[in-house]
Amino acid sequence: MSFEVERIMSVKPTLPAGVRDYLPAEMLFREQILAKIRAMYEVFGFSPIETPAIEREEVLTGGKPPDMIIWRTATSTKHEGDDGLAMHYDLTVPLARVVAAHSNSLPRPFRRYQCQKVWRGEKPQAGRYREFMQFDADIVGSDSLLADTEIIWLMVSAMRTIGFERFKVRFSTRKVLNALAELVKVEPGSSLARDLFRILDKQDKIGRDGVAALLAKQFVAEEDRDPNDPDATESGLGFSEEQIKTVSSFLDITGSSAEIVEQLQQLFAGRSTLGEQAAADLRIICEGLTGFGVPAENWIVDISVARGLAYYTGPVFETTLLDLPEIGSVMSGGRYDDLVTRFTGESVPATGASIGVDRLFAAMEKLGLVEKRKTKTQVLVTIMDQSLTANCLEALRVLREAGIPSEVYMGPDMALKAQMAYALNQGIKFVIFVGQSEAEAGTVQLKDTSTRQQEQVTLPLLAQTVKSKAE
Structure with a gap:
């Protein structure tokens, strides 16, 4: 074994404080929640944008000491323009830059949503991370209190559609x-x-x-x-x-x-x-x-709400979970009419709110609201006989062409018991078996792992049968 291999193998697979991994069971539920929020934002007429993770530090700070510790970037090889770069600490300042840079092509008011990770050099604690995802919605170009009212309406609607x-x-x-x-x-x-x-x-x-x-x-x-x-x-x-x-x-x-x-x-x-x-x-x-x-x-109305960031100029909002108030606000925001001024000298009214996705997810975990599924796969196609692999793959093709999430077993242990154990461990509802008699008849055996009922189904009716039983 070479020294290089020994050195690599000795590295501990640990994470720095303030960040976390999301494995499939958490990630699937997280994506489901994000999809619900995205759909709600679009119902309210908001459109998506994306901005780079790195910005010029003066863009983020306005040339002043930052409100929080930011992550500055460093590269092993210096290139022109590499100095003075930092990771964005929120999505509001990048939005202000976008509005200033694309003022001639964006409508007024501009209704945008954005879902990206941000980075802050804060002390990690419960519900507070150094790397986390924000899901923002903002209305830029309206000084009407109707815009602030609608943001609060959106906040309530988003929280309710998530399940709170x-x-x-x-x-x-x-x-x-x-x-x-x-x-x-x-x-x-x-x-x-x-x-x-x-x-x-x-x-x-x-x-x-x-x-x-x-x-x-x-x-x-x-x-x-x-x-x-x-x-x-x-x-x-x-x-x-x-x-x-x-x-x-x-x-x-x-x-x-x-x-x-x-x-x-x-x-x-x-x-x-x-x-x-x-x-x-x-x-x-x-x-x-x-x-x-x-x-x-x-x-x-709660007159104790102030919000920490200095750029807020009017109405401010926070969302408290009544069953877990100690975790802090999971969706916050407010009006910031002067943020674009640092780029153009023009005061552009704006208001919005942001969901702290990771804090929200942590709260849902503590409250037992996370429904964990290890996979979206609905059907596992087993291989009982290697000589019938082509027949198994034909059943797999039929399912996938019908849009049914499915996979064929590829594990090292091809024993039927091992294949069934895999399906049960992954929470896969249906299992397909193809034996010699099924191959000759153009059918498969379809087993429901939750009811343990099994029936023989022809390939033309396979997708329809799975869909009807899955409902």
């Missing part, structure tokens, strides 16, 4: 939190505003008292914080009692969607034009969803 019933599409608008920032004299979009939203996002973990304590805690600039002091790394905002009271009034808002909108209107009335507009926007979306007949049990 107990879920909520939670939505708000970035205008709500920006208006709150205005009320407490914090500049929207500033680092202080981001700190405020970060603290509000901790309410489920630290409670209202914990939020109030952080708001009152003295503010420490990031460059002055001691990384070795756990208390110092969590800066407060140094809010006054009046500012904390305003935030508390905001956190008190609860109830049905209509009640939340009404309370927002009361909170911001005469105090924030932006806040009044936010309440009006949410009211319009709620009325639209009701008018469309979108099931009310599957959507709700």
Whole structure:
């Protein structure tokens, strides 16, 4: 044995953290789910596109520090143009590039869907991967709230067509939190505003008292914080009692969607034009969803929804599984009216949502919703006698020409017991046997492995018989 063979054989077949293999049992179900989502997107009038996995880094980041750790590419041999390339971390930024590059040939509004893998250098954890698939749908070129409403309608429809019933599409608008920032004299979009939203996002973990304590805690600039002091790394905002009271009034808002909108209107009335507009926007979306007949049990206004990416400018959406909330949002999105601006200087309104396919699949596995099948094969043609192989292959041809997934046994153990064991292990419903008498009569023996019933069928009626029994 050569050294090279020894070296190759010693390599462990392990995966890096944050990625996974999909074997046939998972992949078949996954493809089935993707087909259902694709069909639903097309019912809503969306058309597919595909973009490269690699982009110029400045395209992905806009020349600014990225919102997340991205995967930069490297090649063993340098070629012109190889520098500054990275793997796309979502499908929204590449869509913005496509819209800018093909603006003369794309319609407005442009309704697109896209299903591809993306890569992020995040810390792997439950439901969070470094390589994962996204399935996006976006409407580009419409600033109407009807577009945002339709995206929420699409989200609910997609989740229901997959098979979920107990879920909520939670939505708000970035205008709500920006208006709150205005009320407490914090500049929207500033680092202080981001700190405020970060603290509000901790309410489920630290409670209202914990939020109030952080708001009152003295503010420490990031460059002055001691990384070795756990208390110092969590800066407060140094809010006054009046500012904390305003935030508390905001956190008190609860109830049905209509009640939340009404309370927002009361909170911001005469105090924030932006806040009044936010309440009006949410009211319009709620009325639209009701008018469309979108099931009310599957959507709700939730002013805690903010979405992490900085490019969102308006309504934002998240989908929570009520039986597995800890896995996080499985379908999210929002409005991003300024993303194309980095390429053309033109503000192009856009809104959309994305399904995290791998997180969704992980959730379905945990909830026992994955129906695992090892193969799509419906019929296994056995070979009992090598001299009758041609007859067996004729039966195989008849089945395949009729569009029936079928295969002929090719294993090393040609014993009939081994062939039957293969069919049962793979979950193949029908098995065909051809003996000497069947070959002479132009027939086959067709066995149903689930009922164990067996009958003799002529070749002209074979496909019809299999189809009728498979129904």
